[in-house]
Amino acid sequence: MRVADLAQAELPGGAGELLRRAAAVLSNKLAGRYFGITSDEFIASREAGAEFFTLDLRSAPDWRAGHLPDAYNIPHTQLRKRLQDEVPRFTPIVLVAATSDAAWSVACMLGGLGATDLYVLDGGMAFWPHALETA
Structure with a gap:
């Protein structure tokens, strides 16, 4: 098969x-259809001027405890109802979750809704080696 x-x-x-x-x-x-992006590729791309909408799919308490710079938080359980109003349509999206497995699943769901230019942070927050922001 x-x-x-x-x-x-x-x-x-x-x-x-x-x-x-x-x-x-x-x-x-x-x-x-979708791409993985390492933490170093993500940082280098942003430093080179690439614009991403960084969507953190973790719970609000996890996001407040530490998140990527400029990340926007919509927990994956709320994504469908908040998607239309809060996620830009024509900006590449980097999906971030605790692990990349959850983010890949959301990428599949968003792709099924017509989204393109989707990236998943390889390893998720579990493998982010750089400084984090806190809320």
Whole structure:
């Protein structure tokens, strides 16, 4: 079975859902729909003048405890209802979560809604080696 087929398969139970989601992430990465970005690439791109909307998907308390500079917080549980009003449509988006797995899942969801120029912070906040801002 191809990865793209597995991503669309009806798989029973929690393990089946987890496998389907992992296949969807891999399928989208292989197709070049979304991209990973390392912390160093992110910083270098911003220093070179690239503009990103950095969307932190963690809970508000986690975001307040420490977040990337200029990150905007919308917890992933609130994203669908806040998306239209708070996320720009024509700016590349860097998705940040505690780990990159959660952000890749959101990238798939946003891509399904028509979003393009989506990046996922590799490793998520668990692997961010630089200074953080606090609220």
